[in-house]
Amino acid sequence: MFKYFPHTEEDLLEMLQACGVSSVHDLFADVPEAARFKRDYDLPQALSETDLRLFFEQLTHPLSTQQLICFAGAGCYDHYAPSVVQNLIERSEFLTSYTPYQAEISQGTLHYIFEYQSMIAELTGLDISNASMYDGATATAEAMMMAWGNAKKATRVLVAETVDPKVRRVVDTYAHFHGVPLQLIPAKNGALDREAFDKELAGGGVAGVIVQQPNYFGIVEDYTGIADAVHEQKGLFVINANPSDLAILKTPGEWGADVAVGDGQSLGIPMTFGGPGVGFMACTEKLIRKMPGRIVGQTLDNRGQRAFVLTLQAREQHIRRQKATSNICSNQSLMALYVTIYLSLMGKEGLCEAAEMSYAGAHSLCDKLLATGKFQLTFPDQPFFNEFCVDYDGDLDALLDEATECGYLAGVKVGEKTLMLAVTEQRTPEEIEELCEILDKANH
């Protein structure tokens, strides 16, 4: 007997008898002999719970998996989340349920997704949010296909070079197979090259333009005028935004974007080696029926109570098959719950306060690094939020190795000489000070 299998010998006998067979293997009599698997799997023997714990404790020994003080970002951030978030997430009624098809016994899930949609709409300044997507990169690819599907006679989609290269790799992959020609708009001093953009746009046939805010290098860009120019061609303006910064920054809606996408990881979700996170997608009312993914809507039940339900399902794969707006059929529901509880706790003030602290920390770190005389800003005079790039003339790899030995993840190398550092509200003034000292004293 194994702890996840309840069948006793007696149960087995009775059940086999009811099925008119003498062994469970007889239930596979319809599997052709040549396709039968007849040996044991080449897998380890079962581990007891005690041994399983030991096994993972060994894997997480500092020699194999090291906890570093994190100054890295590049799409994954070490933000604070109140203890309540993880505790509520583990409630089995949320954790062990399926997609809320049966609205009568899924109001918990449907309520929080409705709250999530409302919060994302509010942060992005747009009308509609879906119930979430896999991650920021795939959400951006979905937005690219949405723009392509929305256009009548377009020939391409423009993507800014300042969009995270990891995101661009995913958009490139989807575009290649979906048959969407992409055009890269180069960067100038770390931001969108407006001259090149205007020129490219003048060529016409643009289904959509994809930019990032703050961009990959942490720069807060000025996108004034872009929406109008894109709309003149009936294209969609897509902004990939970091939602935690949207506490302070001008919203995609205010920039005139039609679609906002991004990664919700910075809203209370642990880094966990890059996943699971959550992608968000919001759009204008006009585009609601072109949106991919689940959407929860408000309605009434037959007792007159306000209730919530999955709606506009005629867009989706299980109804429309190959004509659906996307192949996506899940959402990252539980991760959307992280975001919802996090935003409920942080609230209107807390999100701003965390953003202010991150901004202050990053700028303090930047001042201190520049003061050492060993670093220069890679993109001088560009405003940044909580992430920035500096150039280092010495051996950057050796410098980073030394920081690692001291227990610091000093950032992400984004060029031969360029280091990108991110600061969140989790980084204390002492840690900022110590990192600067380590980087200053290193002799590489």
Next chain:
Amino acid sequence: MNRTLYGNLIFELSKKGRRGYSLPQDYDRTHTTAELPEALRRKEAARLPECDELTVVRHYTNLSHNNFGVNDGFYPLGSCTMKYNPVINEEIAAMKAFAGLHPLQPVDTCQGALEVYFNLQQSLAELAGLSEFTLNPCAGAHGELTGLMVIRAYHEATSVPSASAEGQRTKVLIPDSAHGTNPASAAVCGLEVVEVKSLPDGTVDVEHLSQLLDEMGDQVAAMMMTNPNTLGIFEPRVLEITEMVHKAGGLMYYDGANLNALLGECRPGDMGFDVMHINLHKTFSTPHGGGGPGSGPVGVRKGLEQFLPTPRVIFNEEEKQFSVEVPEGALGSVGNFFGNFGVMLKAYAYILSLGRENVKNVGPLATLNANYIKERLRDDYLLPIEGLCKHEVVFDGLVDKSTGVTTMDVAKRLLDYGYHAPTIYFPLLFHESLMIEPTENESKETIDAFIDVMHKIAAEAKNDPELVKSAPHNTPIGRVDDVLAAKQPVTTYWKSIKA
């Protein structure tokens, strides 16, 4: 589950000035966001709720009481494999050392995490009878899309350069009984869907397939198959099918949605499949989380490894070290980093808990449970296809159609008795489909009790049909108005207070 509606929205509990967090106040305030040009800042603060901590804790606890999960009761949702989600796996995935890991850490500081990734992909390869897996896709449909991309990349790399546009392999054969994601994934991947008919017994019409291959064999990129198929029936001619498609130059794609039935008994690779995905949230017990996160690893047979997406986790035998590689010529990336690592931890813990001696019993026990239900319910529920089923069984509504009680009514009445409903109105082959998947974790007592309730509902349909037609009666809400929701969509709180 609480059978009365809690019903509040967090916004309705908000009161100006309340807060549910605390942050350190001692930090360098030399710089503030007021430095940013006004044109870059939002005009008004986001209208997020303002609540104290206890209000938030009670709110979400109360919401959870209006939800039904596997831990609450039997969840026989066909095609979704609602297994028990072992608690120890949650403990492991939440370990600080993993939760606090940045994906771009130097590889020598995250060898433990890379080892989990690598070993899980090795284990899946053994279980599937394939050569190598990527764990990067985030869900089943994402895996399907990735697998089709692998197939297209393979054809692009191996096709004759002079081949005309017509000569390219852009068609994908999909049985009409397939899940909707199959054709949808094919469309996203830029492939044209060609439907293969089913026979009255629900299996693939091999003669129709043969005809299609004669007509367009040189344009076929792949055939997608779910086996056991969406009716829970093993495709008896699968070996012939894979051989025919291979002969025409196409690849065989295995949709792993129903893999659970086969654990211990047969492997997709041994049936001739070239590419497949696995839903870790089905076969490998990771929780569905109300719709995600899942994980959809994609495996390939020998010779196709170079087409898998990046980044890839490689083990260097000489240095005894794991590394992360982005090889040239690969497919590209399908997600931010390495996929849903937290989900992989749970799946790996599950495989290690079961071990080789228990994994092999998963398919047989799941199949026994389903066949037992089939035999015990066929007196009252119409069994449209005779013979063995695998991990799930499909009925075509009640035997007695004279009562007017539909599959929808039966499903809703089950909610009153404390069960989740089976999958209904899928597969589309029958009008009143009712698809039951019990999984291997359910005891005979649980199943017998469910069977009794199903019989009771059949009796109610005869004696008091209105009671069933107006169900559910004993749930937080009654049946909802779907038309109202779709006609004038209200999808945010802001819209609801305006309305």
